[in-house]
Amino acid sequence: MGVVLFGSSGISPPTSSERNRQGRSGKCQAMARKRRGKSMKNLMMINGVKAFIDYDPDAETFRGEFVGLNGGADFYGESIAQLETEGAKSLSVFLEMCKERDIEPYKNFSGKFNVRISPEVHARLNEIALSQSISLNAAVENAVYDYIEHSA
Incomplete structure (x- = not known):
């Protein structure tokens, strides 16, 4: 389980210049076009919050990552039941940390x-x-x- 907070008391998110430092080369654009054709990640709802789920065949484990949070909260499990349990724990820890630090836990989208x-x-x-x-x-x-x- 991993939790990362963005905000006044947490870790600052990367700036747009840091995120875009490498730019989009022709190779990156070709890779993005290839990804568009692939299926979407699996989606799971845990306590009313969406999480995307991937499976790592090398590690033989599932990895979940919540979306729409103002930081990162990921979790791992070897079965769907374990994934749900670990996801609920991770989300609970994340929300408690946000409350303790007076940080809004959910992202706000401006429409821009x-x-x-x-x-x-x-x-x-x-x-x-x-x-x-x-x-x-x-x-x-x-x-x-x-x-x-x-x-x-």
Whole structure:
């Protein structure tokens, strides 16, 4: 079980420049395109909080990681029952640490984020948006909704 807090009393999250230091090379973009075709991770609900589950065949164990938290809380188990038990423990520890340190445990989403795409895709999306008399933001939002609908 691992717990990492971000906030005034915890560890600072990496800055955007730290996260983007390596950039997206052609090789990284090709890898991202390959990943898009793969199936989604398994999803588990533990005490009302979503967690993505992976299986590590080398270690013969499952690994879970909660999403939507203001920090990291992961957990491991050799069976689904053990994964659920360890996940509940990890989440409980995380929420208690947040309470003790007066840190909001859940991420807040503003509805704003930067998107980096090629100039060609940007230009084509702009043309489509103009042809439909909608803003570029509306076109991006429509594309994201379509992506979500087809990924579910």
